Amino acid sequence: MKKLRSQEWFGPLDKNGFIHRSWMKNQGWPHDLFDGRPVIGICNTWSELTPCNAHFRELAEFVKRGVWEAGGFPLEFPVMSLGETVLRPTAMLFRNLASMDVEESIRGNPLDGVVLLMGCDKTTPSLLMGAASCDLPTIGLSGGPMLSGKFRGNDLGSGTGVWQMTEKIRSGEMRSEEFFEAESCMHRSKGHCMTMGTASTMASMVEALGMSLPGNAAIPAVDARRSTLAQMTGRRIVQMVKDDLRISQILTRGAFDNAIRTNAAIGGSTNAVIHLIALAGRIGVSLCLDDFDRLGDGMPCLVDIQPSGEHLMEDLFYAGGLPAVLRELGEAGVLNRDALTANGRSIWDNVADAPCWNRAVVHPFGQPFKENAGIAVLRGNLAPDGAVIKLSAASPHLLKHRGRAIVFESIEEFHTRINDEALEVDENSVMVLKNCGPRGYPGMAEVGNMPLPPKVLRKGIQDMVRISDARMSGTAYGTVVLHACPEAAAGGPLAFVHSGDMISLDVHQRHLGLEIDDSTLAARRAKWTPPPLPERGWERLYVQHVQQAHQGADLDFLVGRSGARVTRDSH
Numbered sequence: 001m002k003k004l005r006s007q008e009w010f011g012p013l014d015k016n017g018f019i020h021r022s023w024m025k026n027q028g029w030p031h032d033l034f035d036g037r038p039v040i041g042i043c044n045t046w047s048e049l050t051p052c053n054a055h056f057r058e059l060a061e062f063v064k065r066g067v068w069e070a071g072g073f074p075l076e077f078p079v080m081s082l083g084e085t086v087l088r089p090t091a092m093l094f095r096n097l098a099s100m101d102v103e104e105s106i107r108g109n110p111l112d113g114v115v116l117l118m119g120c121d122k123t124t125p126s127l128l129m130g131a132a133s134c135d136l137p138t139i140g141l142s143g144g145p146m147l148s149g150k151f152r153g154n155d156l157g158s159g160t161g162v163w164q165m166t167e168k169i170r171s172g173e174m175r176s177e178e179f180f181e182a183e184s185c186m187h188r189s190k191g192h193c194m195t196m197g198t199a200s201t202m203a204s205m206v207e208a209l210g211m212s213l214p215g216n217a218a219i220p221a222v223d224a225r226r227s228t229l230a231q232m233t234g235r236r237i238v239q240m241v242k243d244d245l246r247i248s249q250i251l252t253r254g255a256f257d258n259a260i261r262t263n264a265a266i267g268g269s270t271n272a273v274i275h276l277i278a279l280a281g282r283i284g285v286s287l288c289l290d291d292f293d294r295l296g297d298g299m300p301c302l303v304d305i306q307p308s309g310e311h312l313m314e315d316l317f318y319a320g321g322l323p324a325v326l327r328e329l330g331e332a333g334v335l336n337r338d339a340l341t342a343n344g345r346s347i348w349d350n351v352a353d354a355p356c357w358n359r360a361v362v363h364p365f366g367q368p369f370k371e372n373a374g375i376a377v378l379r380g381n382l383a384p385d386g387a388v389i390k391l392s393a394a395s396p397h398l399l400k401h402r403g404r405a406i407v408f409e410s411i412e413e414f415h416t417r418i419n420d421e422a423l424e425v426d427e428n429s430v431m432v433l434k435n436c437g438p439r440g441y442p443g444m445a446e447v448g449n450m451p452l453p454p455k456v457l458r459k460g461i462q463d464m465v466r467i468s469d470a471r472m473s474g475t476a477y478g479t480v481v482l483h484a485c486p487e488a489a490a491g492g493p494l495a496f497v498h499s500g501d502m503i504s505l506d507v508h509q510r511h512l513g514l515e516i517d518d519s520t521l522a523a524r525r526a527k528w529t530p531p532p533l534p535e536r537g538w539e540r541l542y543v544q545h546v547q548q549a550h551q552g553a554d555l556d557f558l559v560g561r562s563g564a565r566v567t568r569d570s571h
């Protein structure tokens with residue numbers, strides 16, 4: 001084993017060595033722990049303000065067990081935690097900030113390897129991105145999904161039913177005691193959202209990328225086997241350090257291809273597009289929006305899970321978990337079988353014999369749950385740099401559509417006007433929402449799946465074409481075109497759409513067009529002024545440097561990696 005970087009701190013017999021060891025000894029660590037054994041950082045997003053990650057102090061203890069067993073020295077450290085449900089204005093505004101915290105915490109400390117504890121939506125990409133920019137031996141461990149929600153004898157998935165119950169309490173159909181009871185029934189255990197929302201999607205991406213031990217995505221947070229996985233992860237990272245198996249050896253182009261196809265096969269979130277592109281940018285893998293379309297083209301959805309289907313993550317675990325899905329992809333010839341994973345084996349070695357115990361949850365590749373479930377990338381004069389649509393969530397009859405735009409300049413304007421009975425909108429209209437992109441909101445809010453106007457809903461209409469520069473929750477559904485690039489606040493064509501303009505959508509042709517002539521578009525552009533910069537602080541820095549969604553919405557100066565080397569020490 002080559003000399004470990006932690007020895008640059010703990011090894012020298014000089015003033016600095018004294019300082020580095022002595023202050024650590026105030027925690028009671030015996031001297032022999034500084035003898036050159038691997039020092040393992042446990043990067044913890046625990047926070048009582050991030051309910052999905054609130055059990056991570058316990059999980060970290062199991063990781064430590066494994067590290068000790070394997071002869072390592074575990075040191076747990078906190079990083080910024082992003083709670084999707086409580087953090088305002090939107091957790092995505094802080095993904096890159098958290099990634100900087102992770103990167104600098106890893107690089108600046110005497111660590112040889114890192115375990116990333118991830119759960120709620122943005123905690124997974126922020127930790128992966130920060131760690132990728134350092135490129136130490138790194139392994140991921142997700143906190144696991146919650147148990148299935150159960151309410152009045154039926155499953156109740158995270159997010160599902162919130163809107164209906166909110167309407168019922170407003171109309172008096174539901175009593176406050178029933179409302180409170182439903183809250184307790186939906187989220188009744190530790191863990192992250194148990195639908196295939198962004199958290200479960202990203203946990204699946206971690207496993208499909210090879211960044212975790214097999215089984216990481218679906219083991220429920222409270223199942224004893226999650227603790228076992230944590231312990232095995234602790235054991236494994238010590239060996240990864242001894243083997244100098246770095247994150248850049250796992251996050252290869254083949255691994256990203258596997259992740260993109262897996263996202264289609266699980267009916268995963270559109271947020272994965274942004275996070276995977278940002279992660280690829282950190283590690284130096286060339287990945288663009290069109291890769292999602294090309295690799296996802298014709299890919300079926302195999303997993304029947306909410307929001308695209310009926311089941312929940314607990315059901316996926318009992319059916320065999322993600323290994324059962326990856327085996328289907330491997331047998332169908334759409335998995336890069338040789339991609340290396342964190343356990344030192346190829347992904348195919350890990351899943352070739354994976355059983356499936358419930359074909360109602362994990363369908364065979366040849367008899368999928370849904371055909372054509374990849375992410376389609378649309379272009380045209382309304383989105384020259386691309387926009388995305390999740391095919392598994394869209395209505396087939398709306399995939400080719402032409403309609404009159406009804407425009408909302410902001411999400412606040414949308415909320416003010418949408419219930420107005422005089423609003424000139426019907427089921428053929430195309431709802432357009434502006435200024436919700438990375439710069440515009442800022443932070444790219446999950447508001448792209450605008451609720452339908454009441455007068456359309458009363459006709460029994462369930463879906464309309466919606467277009468925006470926003471994101472949408474992984475639990476959302478509908479014919480929703482998202483991430484239009486460039487965004488309105490960056491002077492993209494979306495900024496120049498007026499109510500009454502005709503918009504044409506043709507998903508088969510991958511086309512999204514605004515039917516106005518170039519001179520009209522140019523005249524509108526000439527009158528446009530960019531929104532003012534936020535006055536100070538993180539928001540100002542973010543808006544000045546955030547890239548567009550098709551580039552992963554990372555900050556321009558964070559793209560790439562600096563490695564883990566630190567050459568200066570002020571002590």
Ligand code: FES
Pocket residue numbers: 052083084085119120121158192193197199
């Ligand atoms: Fe944390 Fe859904 S709110 S995973």
